Amino acid sequence: MIELFHDIDFEYLESDNSLVIYNDCIESLKKMEADSVDLIFADPPYNLGKDFGNDSDSWKDRQKYLEWCYTWIDECFRVLKDNGTFYLMNSTQNIPYISIYLQEHYNIVNDIVWAYDSSGVQSKKKFGSLYEPILMATKTDKAKYTFNYQDILIEAKTGAKRGLIDYRKNPPQPYNTKKVPGNVWEFPRVRFKMDEYENHPSQKPEMLLQRIIQASSNPDEIVLDPFGGSFSTAGVAVKLGRRAISMDINKEYFKIGIRRTGISKTYKGEILQKDKSRKTNNTSKKSHIKNNNIQLSLFDI
Structure with a gap:
């Protein structure tokens, strides 16, 4: 898949179904062919002061942060196929601005809420935040995007469960x-x-990514994640028979991507093993700590 890029001046490793890039996502996206990706999932830093190891989540000026978001969003839409789908996450503080930008320039299909429980510390002055927003978007309102509803069916908990007619x-x-x-x-x-x-301080559940990838892409299509992070998107995409392109500017996360998508078990002589230590400096400097219940993954990646 590296053939989709030109003027390659960044480090990368690839296999038949995974390409992992060590580079800034905007720089990488600008070197990528237009209209080449079927599905994009983007989970950027939220500007909440989390520790990603490179001070990438601390913007003193919100407007500059949003302008940065608009830049990589535009690049993502440029490389997205006309009938492709773009899922984007951000904080409840930022998503209204991003939503307006998408409404003005592109097309929003769905506003999705990812809700989770929390038994941890909550504010005593307001209702605690127990969800993160997701925007599902396309280039235009005429896009014939993929939606494999039959692959994501869930149990109906109303009349069917009680045997009603x-x-x-x-x-x-x-x-x-x-x-x-x-x-x-x-x-x-x-x-x-x-x-x-x-x-990793901001890892998203494999079950959430499984739903997105199954609904909005088909086997052998290309799934792009410009903020690889824990590389859950790429790992799940490969498991589901898709081809994954992921990017990150953190070398340790880059190595997670190499391991997690099966490209290699080693990197420059280093044996790549999962780091099971707790991420201690991963709480937001501007929001309360959130905890939730434990559930086993559908995948053993």
Whole structure:
């Protein structure tokens, strides 16, 4: 997949189904061919002061942070195919600005809420924050984007579970036992003792990424993550038979990507092993600590 890039001056490693890039995402995206990616999932630093090892989450000026976001968002849409899909996450503080930008320049398909439980410390002065927003977007409102609803069906917990009959149908039939998920998704956050845990301060659950990748891409299509981080997106994409392109400017996260997508078990003579130590300096400097329940992953990556 490196053939999708020109003027390559960055470090990378690849296999048949994974390309991992060690470089700034904006610089890398600018070197990438337009209209070449089927699905993008972007989970950037939220400007909340988390420790990503490179001071990339501390912007003193919100407007400059948002301008930075608009720059890589535009580059993402440039490399996205006309009928591709773009999922974007950010904090509740920033998402209204980003949403307006997408509405003015592109097309929002869904506003999604990722909700999770928390038994940790919560504010005594206001309601605690127990969700993160996700925007699902396309280039235009005429895009014929992929939506494999049959691959993401979940249990219907209403009439079907109680064996009720839907008399509106002719002839009357039991309620459906499966349904397409709504726009409120309940997945537990990734915690220290979970199998999928990586030493990263902002890791997203594999089950959440599985839903996005299965719904909005097909086998052998290209899934791009410009902020690789724990490389959960790439790891799940490879497991699901997609091809993954991921980027990160942190060398330790770059090595996670090499290991987690199966490119190699070593890097320059170093044996790549999962770091199961707890990330101690990973709490927001501007928000309260959030904890959640433990749930095993669908994948053993």
